Amino acid sequence: MTYNNSVLVGNWSEERLKNEYEFKLFLRKRDRRELLLQKSRTLFSNLLKERPLAISGSFVQFGFNVQLVASDMPAKPVVPGIKPQYGLALSSLVRERQVDYTQNICDGCMMTLSPITTPCCRNTFVIVSVHGEDFRGKLNYGDEFLLRAENYGDPEAAPLYVRYTSAVTPEPRDRMPLRLSATKDSNCRFTAMPLLPCDRIEGFGSPVKTSARLIIKNCIADQSLCVMNQNWIQTFFGAECGVTCRNYIDIHGRFTAENIFTMVSDVETKSKK
DSSP states (O other): OOOOTTOOOOOHHHHHHHHHHHHHHHHHHHHTTOSHHHHHHHHHHHHSOBOOOOOOTTBOBTTSEEEEEEEEEESSOOOTTSOOOEEEEEEEEOOGGGTTTOSSOOTTOEEEEESOOSOBTTTOEEEEETTBTTOOSBOBTTOEEEEEEOOTTOTTSOOEEEEEOOOSSOOOTTOOOEEEESOOSGGGOEEEEESSGGGHHHHTTSBOBTTOEEEEEETTTTEEEEEEEEEEEEETTEEEEEEEEOOOBOTTSOBOGGGOEEEEEOOOOOOOO
């Protein structure tokens, strides 16, 4: 063999060994289900697993699953010339950077409002009384309650609650302080009140009807759950809207559509599959 300018020179053996090593590493990760594609599929399977809602009469009750839906808000950013769809459900969100180490809801997960209103693991919550997890009965206007997220992928995991952290200093308007938290404290307490001001005095103490339009207020911050209609983010599940606690009141002293929610209740899930 004679060497000249047309002869290719390279680390052929090293490149071959490197390719073989990378292929074996790929097979090893595939067998252990450590590939990002597999983790993403597991995430979708865990969070989007449907939970059937069987309506439990006319009133919301403690110990039952609920959905919090802003039925008067557009489900997508408004585009001129296109008829908007309405309905946003309060949902837990696992961000892209979290997929590598968790494929289920966990402490610190952000809360958003999703156009996916089909009842599933990420947008259904158990309504829990502050008097105890086992307390049963109708939820009345003025009663304090907790929203507990159910981790159906790991029933032995610590319970997680929707928690609002009040700002102690001036904050950006697009900050989203609602998170899932394993800390069960006063910041997790919410209460419901009638939508119309004329019904609030007489309405306190009366049962909350399912799908009734109402105001949900954080007990510590004294601020109402609201839709951040100008703050849309891209997620694994598509474009979703931000959520926080803030009062939107018009010149007549009435809450606007950003603060109006409905509770969709169902019979307690007896078995977790």
